[in-house]
Amino acid sequence: MNYEKKIVVSEDGSCTLRIEALKESYHSLHGALTESNFVYIETGLKYWHLNNSNKPCSVLEIGYGTGLVTYLSYLASHAYNIGIEYTAIEAYPLTKEETQLLKYDLLFKGTANQPKHSDFTACPWEKETQVSPNFKLFKQIVFFQNFHSKSKFDLIFYDAFGAHAQPDLWDTQWMQKSFDLLNSGGIWVSYCAKGAVRRSLKEVGFTVERLPGPPGKRHMMRAIKP
Numbered sequence: 001m002n003y004e005k006k007i008v009v010s011e012d013g014s015c016t017l018r019i020e021a022l023k024e025s026y027h028s029l030h031g032a033l034t035e036s037n038f039v040y041i042e043t044g045l046k047y048w049h050l051n052n053s054n055k056p057c058s059v060l061e062i063g064y065g066t067g068l069v070t071y072l073s074y075l076a077s078h079a080y081n082i083g084i085e086y087t088a089i090e091a092y093p094l095t096k097e098e099t100q101l102l103k104y105d106l107l108f109k110g111t112a113n114q115p116k117h118s119d120f121t122a123c124p125w126e127k128e129t130q131v132s133p134n135f136k137l138f139k140q141i142v143f144f145q146n147f148h149s150k151s152k153f154d155l156i157f158y159d160a161f162g163a164h165a166q167p168d169l170w171d172t173q174w175m176q177k178s179f180d181l182l183n184s185g186g187i188w189v190s191y192c193a194k195g196a197v198r199r200s201l202k203e204v205g206f207t208v209e210r211l212p213g214p215p216g217k218r219h220m221m222r223a224i225k226p
Helices: 032-051 068-079 096-100 117-122 171-179 195-205
Strands: 008-010 013-018 057-062 084-090 127-131 133-143 153-158 182-190 207-212 219-225
Touching: 013 171, 032 057, 032 068, 032 182, 032 219, 068 084, 068 117, 068 127, 068 133, 096 117, 096 153, 153 171, 171 182, 171 195, 195 207, 195 219
Parallel strands: 057 084, 057 153, 084 133, 153 182
Antiparallel strands: 008 013, 127 133, 182 219, 207 219
């Protein structure tokens, strides 16, 4: 997918990439950092932690993209003292140069010995990396349709491009695959709030919540596997 990408400064001052040919951005133009934190950390990881205190968490992110959500999850692993095993899949990885243009290292003020966002970009694909005592990262170059895992997950961050850009990834069969990849009590969370996707999630067995969305978006969804 060698589409031309351009840097856009979102409304909260953080940057994202936009592909004009697809009319799609990697993050919300209303706030790249704000949306990522609201949808995946506050409504996903933090919610899971509140209901599963003192338990480690296994996460699958569908759409590694810029690595912003992954890095926020790493920060949360330390803020909440959660052990996280994090698998992130991506069909079309960004280049190091594209990621550097986002200047995400400037968004976060860490200690001198704390990994930076750019360190996550540098982590090799197809190899587990113990980023910190609390956080293990495994990045894979693979389509979700072809992804397989021997173990199940507690959380799925469904962060694929929208249905207008990647309609095949929002079909019922991939909601079924998400369901099958989760442990009982596992959580699927996404910025998406489309009725057709909500019905598909319910059809495959999820209990679905339509929740208030981040700035610029009325709703988002969280689904729980019984």
